[in-house]
Amino acid sequence: MQPEPAVAPARMAVSDEQTVAALRAGDERAFRDLFARSYPMMKRVARAYVASDAVAEEIVQETWMAIVTGIDRFEGRSALGTWIFSILTNQAKTHSAREKRAVPFSCVAPSDPDEPAVDPDRFQKDDDAWPGHWATPPRPWQKPERRLLSLEARDHLKAALAKLPDRQRMIVGLRDIEGHSAEEVCDLLGLSQENQRVLLHRGRSRLRAALEDYLDAPDV
Amino acid sequence: MHNSDPPHNGHSASEFGLTVDEVTCQQFVELVTEYFERALQARTMSQVEEHLVMCDWCVNYVEQMQATVASLRELGPEHTPEPPDSVLGVLRARRAGGP
Numbered sequence A: 001m002q003p004e005p006a007v008a009p010a011r012m013a014v015s016d017e018q019t020v021a022a023l024r025a026g027d028e029r030a031f032r033d034l035f036a037r038s039y040p041m042m043k044r045v046a047r048a049y050v051a052s053d054a055v056a057e058e059i060v061q062e063t064w065m066a067i068v069t070g071i072d073r074f075e076g077r078s079a080l081g082t083w084i085f086s087i088l089t090n091q092a093k094t095h096s097a098r099e100k101r102a103v104p105f106s107c108v109a110p111s112d113p114d115e116p117a118v119d120p121d122r123f124q125k126d127d128d129a130w131p132g133h134w135a136t137p138p139r140p141w142q143k144p145e146r147r148l149l150s151l152e153a154r155d156h157l158k159a160a161l162a163k164l165p166d167r168q169r170m171i172v173g174l175r176d177i178e179g180h181s182a183e184e185v186c187d188l189l190g191l192s193q194e195n196q197r198v199l200l201h202r203g204r205s206r207l208r209a210a211l212e213d214y215l216d217a218p219d220v
Numbered sequence B: 001m002h003n004s005d006p007p008h009n010g011h012s013a014s015e016f017g018l019t020v021d022e023v024t025c026q027q028f029v030e031l032v033t034e035y036f037e038r039a040l041q042a043r044t045m046s047q048v049e050e051h052l053v054m055c056d057w058c059v060n061y062v063e064q065m066q067a068t069v070a071s072l073r074e075l076g077p078e079h080t081p082e083p084p085d086s087v088l089g090v091l092r093a094r095r096a097g098g099p
Helices: A014-024 A028-047 A053-073 A080-098 A144-148 A151-163 A166-177 A182-189 A193-216 B025-036 B042-054 B056-074 B085-095
Strands: none
Touching (some): A014 A028, A053 A080, A053 B085, A080 A182, A151 A166, A151 A193, A166 A193, B042 B056
């Protein structure tokens, strides 16, 4: 059974206490509520570790089994969510190791080359009149509401999202699609604010560029 | 494609009394996430806000980023399936007085 993470002892929040008691009593309604609230985030996190949606779903199912069978051993020294995600990430790392994808999850390695948000060729160079300012500036997205809501634009965005590096896709998914706060994501995943922000920045920058390519293309 | 027009829509830096350490457009696009997250130090935030007053192109960039984030939200959350029968079985056994 997954030991509870080593965090400062704290009394369980009231809602955690009620949820744990309900799970121990086999309350299916309480379980379904927790499952529905947690599943999207768990799936996005698991998917960052493994090569397919199917394996990510398997990891989430294994995690839920571990939670309901091990709930009597939860002592409340950490938040319930923290415990759940520690089980999840350990299950994910086990699968990831089998896939030989053992990359440290929380690491945005200092050696990672800086990924510019915009192609440097779009800015004026040192020997130009205004170094660092736009050479090829961004154009307003005309009538963005209409085009961005189009099915084709949405498909283009989804395709670009699927191509993001795993951790960028996960953070963009958690923050911008599921709507979790930076604090929640950092707390549950053990990320620093800076690492989380770098991943979010790089992911959003790639997606903006992909949408710009699509929206600036001449209409067929 | 090189744009030789002044960067700030016809105005020169001196008209705005800017110092040489103003934020450039290339710097701004790297700061935009911190700007949205309100994570910039006060002085940098000031420089960024001054830049956006003058640079309609970077305002376009901000609006593109905002539109990108809004579009992501519209994709909708991850689909949640039914809980697995095996897990529900454990809960039912607990209700029935099992381990």
